[in-house]
Amino acid sequence: MTTALIDRPAAPATEWFESWFDSPYYHKLYAYRDDAEARRFIDALVERLDLHGGSEVLDLGCGAGRHARQLASHGLHVTGLDLAASSIEEARHFEGAHLRFRRHDMRVPFGTGLFDDVFSFFTSFGYFADPFEHLVVVSNMAEALRPGGRLVLDYLNVVLAEARLIPTETKAIDGVTYRLTRWTDRQAFHKRIVVDDPANPARLVFEERVAKLRRADFEMMFACYGLVIEQVFGDYQLNDFDSKTSPRLILVARK
Numbered sequence: 489m490t491t492a493l494i495d496r497p498a499a500p501a502t503e504w505f506e507s508w509f510d511s512p513y514y515h516k517l518y519a520y521r522d523d524a525e526a527r528r529f530i531d532a533l534v535e536r537l538d539l540h541g542g543s544e545v546l547d548l549g550c551g552a553g554r555h556a557r558q559l560a561s562h563g564l565h566v567t568g569l570d571l572a573a574s575s576i577e578e579a580r581h582f583e584g585a586h587l588r589f590r591r592h593d594m595r596v597p598f599g600t601g602l603f604d605d606v607f608s609f610f611t612s613f614g615y616f617a618d619p620f621e622h623l624v625v626v627s628n629m630a631e632a633l634r635p636g637g638r639l640v641l642d643y644l645n646v647v648l649a650e651a652r653l654i655p656t657e658t659k660a661i662d663g664v665t666y667r668l669t670r671w672t673d674r675q676a677f678h679k680r681i682v683v684d685d686p687a688n689p690a691r692l693v694f695e696e697r698v699a700k701l702r703r704a705d706f707e708m709m710f711a712c713y714g715l716v717i718e719q720v721f722g723d724y725q726l727n728d729f730d731s732k733t734s735p736r737l738i739l740v741a742r743k
Contacts, residue, residue, distance in 0.1 A: 508694040509572040529724040530558035543604040549612025553579030560587040608641045614699035630713035633743045643737045715741040
């Protein structure tokens with residue numbers, strides 16, 4: 489007798505990012521995000537922003553720590569925070585005297601005046617259905633900065649992301665099939681990930697949701713908490729931002 493393949497939630501989690509980012513399938517699907525890319529970006533950022541060794545910095549939504557490790561290699565004292573337990577467990581293998589990782593929800597305050605710089609890399613923002621929660625996170629980031637400190641927030645460029653949206657895609661990785669469906673509405677980009685793993689009797693279904701936030705949206709949110717945008721870059725080589733052609737929206741704001 490064969491068992492019918494069924495759809496079921498990937499986990500009884502309350503929010504999509506709690507189950508998806510903590511899943512081994514997430515890490516396998518996005519394994520192409522390598523250390524070399526992070527190193528080139530961080531090297532350029534350290535030079536352009538004149539970041540100094542010994543500064544206290546925060547990598548918020550650090551994942552497994554690929555950017556945090558590169559920041560630490562420049563002599564910065566780095567704290568990485570992420571909600572995904574599996575990511576933090578992996579990141580802790582790299583801890584040292586000036587690099588530490590903690591599990592933390594970015595919607596919960598993480599200190600007052602502790603950091604010279606706060607970083608949010610690779611669209612580690614915009615995940616919440618309630619827009620007020622985005623404001624809460626911005627408030628927490630501003631509160632954690634010392635006077636004169638900077639926030640660097642790396643986000644997708646909504647215009648280009650919409651233009652290049654691939655509605656359906658199938659990927660096979662290590663014998664596992666990932667079926668991706670993408671769509672948008674007025675508020676957000678959506679992705680449905682169906683995972684067919686021969687080693688798992690159930691078809692796992694995950695989702696992603698990222699808010700459509702543009703430069704003007706960030707300017708408004710930042711202004712609420714005393715953050716002023718000083719520089720805007722459009723890619724990891726730190727070229728100027730162009731709303732029609734830039735793959736990224738990288739904002740540098742000062743408190």
